[in-house]
Amino acid sequence: MAQVVLEGVTKIFEGDVTAAKDISFTAQEGEFVVLVGPSGCGKSTILRMIAGLETVTEGRISIGERVVNDVHPKDRDIAMVFQNYALYPHMSVYENMAFGLRMRKFAKGEIDTRVKDVAEILELRDYLRRKPKALSGGQRQRVALGRAIVRHPQVFLFDEPLSNLDAKLRVQMRAEIAKLHQRLGATMIYVTHDQVEAMTMGSRIVVLKDGLLQQVDTPLNLYNHPVNKFVAGFIGSPAMNFFACDVENGAFKFANRNIALPSELQSRLKNKTILGVRPEHFQAEKEAADGWVKIKPLIEVVEPMGSETYLHFNLDGLTGVARLNADVPAEAGKSFTLAFNLNNCHFFDAETEQAL
Amino acid sequence: MKKLLLYIFLTIFTVATLYPILNVISISLRPGDRLLTTSLALIPPDASFQSYVRLFTENPFLRWLWNSTLVAVAVTLTGVALASTAGYAFSRFRFRGRNFGMAMLLTTQMFPATMLLLPLFIMLAKLHLINSYIGIVVVYTATALPFCVWQMKGYYDTIPVSLEEAALIDGCSRWRAFYKIILPLAAPALVITALFSFLTAWSEYIVAAQILQSEQMFTLPLGLKQFQSNMTTEWGLYAAGSVIISIPVIALFLFLTRWLVSGLTLGSVKG
Numbered sequence: 001m002a003q004v005v006l007e008g009v010t011k012i013f014e015g016d017v018t019a020a021k022d023i024s025f026t027a028q029e030g031e032f033v034v035l036v037g038p039s040g041c042g043k044s045t046i047l048r049m050i051a052g053l054e055t056v057t058e059g060r061i062s063i064g065e066r067v068v069n070d071v072h073p074k075d076r077d078i079a080m081v082f083q084n085y086a087l088y089p090h091m092s093v094y095e096n097m098a099f100g101l102r103m104r105k106f107a108k109g110e111i112d113t114r115v116k117d118v119a120e121i122l123e124l125r126d127y128l129r130r131k132p133k134a135l136s137g138g139q140r141q142r143v144a145l146g147r148a149i150v151r152h153p154q155v156f157l158f159d160e161p162l163s164n165l166d167a168k169l170r171v172q173m174r175a176e177i178a179k180l181h182q183r184l185g186a187t188m189i190y191v192t193h194d195q196v197e198a199m200t201m202g203s204r205i206v207v208l209k210d211g212l213l214q215q216v217d218t219p220l221n222l223y224n225h226p227v228n229k230f231v232a233g234f235i236g237s238p239a240m241n242f243f244a245c246d247v248e249n250g251a252f253k254f255a256n257r258n259i260a261l262p263s264e265l266q267s268r269l270k271n272k273t274i275l276g277v278r279p280e281h282f283q284a285e286k287e288a289a290d291g292w293v294k295i296k297p298l299i300e301v302v303e304p305m306g307s308e309t310y311l312h313f314n315l316d317g318l319t320g321v322a323r324l325n326a327d328v329p330a331e332a333g334k335s336f337t338l339a340f341n342l343n344n345c346h347f348f349d350a351e352t353e354q355a356l
Numbered sequence: 357m358k359k360l361l362l363y364i365f366l367t368i369f370t371v372a373t374l375y376p377i378l379n380v381i382s383i384s385l386r387p388g389d390r391l392l393t394t395s396l397a398l399i400p401p402d403a404s405f406q407s408y409v410r411l412f413t414e415n416p417f418l419r420w421l422w423n424s425t426l427v428a429v430a431v432t433l434t435g436v437a438l439a440s441t442a443g444y445a446f447s448r449f450r451f452r453g454r455n456f457g458m459a460m461l462l463t464t465q466m467f468p469a470t471m472l473l474l475p476l477f478i479m480l481a482k483l484h485l486i487n488s489y490i491g492i493v494v495v496y497t498a499t500a501l502p503f504c505v506w507q508m509k510g511y512y513d514t515i516p517v518s519l520e521e522a523a524l525i526d527g528c529s530r531w532r533a534f535y536k537i538i539l540p541l542a543a544p545a546l547v548i549t550a551l552f553s554f555l556t557a558w559s560e561y562i563v564a565a566q567i568l569q570s571e572q573m574f575t576l577p578l579g580l581k582q583f584q585s586n587m588t589t590e591w592g593l594y595a596a597g598s599v600i601i602s603i604p605v606i607a608l609f610l611f612l613t614r615w616l617v618s619g620l621t622l623g624s625v626k627g
């Protein structure tokens with residue numbers, strides 16, 4: 001096992017496309033780090049630089065104690081699971097998994113033991129002689145995992161490995177990978193665009209946008225203390241509601257109302273502030289405590305999810321989503337009183353979008 | 357009605373394709389030099405293998421067969437080796453002159469070989485490659501390569517790059533990833549390249565006539581032409597020779613088409 005350290009890593013492709021800019025973070029030994037961000041934000045590029053499949057334009061990548069910028073992929077002692085699996089189509093499942101060991105000149109017996117052990121763990125025993133084309137999507141995914149596991153590499157890299165699976169299988173494989181991580185205790189770096197995957201799997205999460213690192217933190221810290229509006233909106237589902245407000249004389253104007261601010265907030269806020277409220281922080285009136293802000297918007301759509309209900313509301317042109325108990329007596333087309341606690345809210349500078 | 361028309365159409369073309377072949381076989385079985393005959397029998401009543409026997413006993417046909425094989429195999433091997441690697445480079449690497457190179461390969465195809473005959477002859481003469489197999493192998497390979505390189509490149513383009521990347525991470529060098537993973541998957545394209553190179557060399561006449569001057573070095577097409585001398589043509593020998601020439605081609609086709617299956621990369625990617 002080894003830690004992976006990125007220091008000021010920048011990647012500029014031909015044609016002046018900056019895919020990653022000044023990225024620094026550390027994946028500790030045995031840690032499960034998730035890189036998350038919208039499509040095109042540079043996640044794959046960063047992972048591929050760690051793997052050695054792309055050159056590093058600037059900065060330094062180390063695995064263990066060794067700087068690997070100029071080390072060939074085969075000598076980095078890493079394994080990678082590709083989004084499209086990239087199984088060798090002309091080889092059986094067994095050969096696919098054995099290939100990496102063969103290339104490294106392992107003894108036949110050792111290869112056989114390892115492949116069969118891993119096949120056992122991944123429930124692939126009955127498919128060892130099949131070619132990839134005779135497997136289902138989920139099985140191919142497991143072969144791709146198996147090919148990585150048999151090698152006992154120092155670091156595992158995953159590039160959106162679950163995005164080609166259907167929803168149910170995805171949840172199942174998510175758990176499998178988490179279990180594998182516990183079992184192997186290896187350093188894993190996992191790329192996804194799905195914040196739910198990131199939140200449920202990562203011990204730490206690296207949030208990226210447009211090639212820039214936004215925040216590196218634990219899932220709960222990202223949720224509770226996002227450093228900017230982007231992270232706040234990206235983490236959590238449904239996404240956080242944002243309302244632009246003016247702050248004047250110790251009160252902020254929100255939907256044609258002046259709401260007095262607690263003194264400790266007054267000093268922090270700017271004149272132009274964006275108020276962020278998570279859907280789950282809205283409550284029905286009767287649940288509200290003293291001092292909560294109350295609004296009475298028009299409910300446009302009611303979405304019962306079974307365990308809870310989403311209310312899509314419109315407050316004098318400001319739209320948002322609230323997430324309430326399943327038994328909430330709201331009806332579409334009528335107004336309904338919602339309350340929220342200012343202490344649960346997030347505030348962002350309207351200009352820089354940084355958290356205040 | 358539509359079907360009927362289709363059948364008529366297909367029948368006409370089948371007959372048009374088969375007739376010359378059957379005719380040549382028929383001629384080769386006739387004793388003497390009866391090119392024209394009023395008989396419609398495919399196998400003449402007095403059929404004999406006389407022409408075939410004379411081919412091998414009274415003529416250096418075996419020698420020519422050997423020469424042709426030598427040249428065609430050499431061209432095939434060089435063609436496959438060069439096209440498979442050049443096509444790979446064009447498909448996978450972004451280097452200076454890549455687009456220009458691809459365009460130049462196409463451009464060479466615009467000029468008919470006959471037009472290049474004279475300069476080719478002068479060039480080979482200066483290189484002392486006249487009347488040499490090296491000369492003819494170089495020319496044939498050069499003729500076949502542009503198509504083969506394009507064809508290989510096109511096929512490599514359909515093989516996901518992530519397969520090589522997986523191989524690199526699995527411990528292969530670039531070269532090893534190429535021949536362990538990519539080359540086996542490119543088998544259908546290699547077959548086309550091999551067939552095309554072989555055929556280019558096997559049945560070529562004009563260039564061979566320029567370069568090969570001693571009868572001992574003749575390839576089959578040159579040899580056959582020998583039977584068509586100033587005054588008379590030995591049609592029996594000519595026909596028998598043609599039939600024999602086509603046998604290796606047919607055999608090669610049948611042998612190689614086994615690899616000409618599509619969908620080799622199926623199942624490697626996506627779900």
Ligand SMILES: Nc1ncnc2c1ncn2[C@@H]1O[C@H](COP(=O)(O)OP(=O)(O)O)[C@@H](O)[C@H]1O
Nearest residue numbers: 013014017019038039040041042043044045046
């Ligand atoms: N080989 C390449 N050449 C040029 N630009 C590239 C290349 N690969 C990726 N990019 C660009 O870099 C950016 C980041 O890409 P990528 O890392 O694949 O994003 P993600 O995986 O987060 O969706 C994108 O704008 C993409 O177009």
Ligand SMILES: [Mg+2]
Nearest residue numbers: 043044045160
């Ligand atoms: Mg990606």
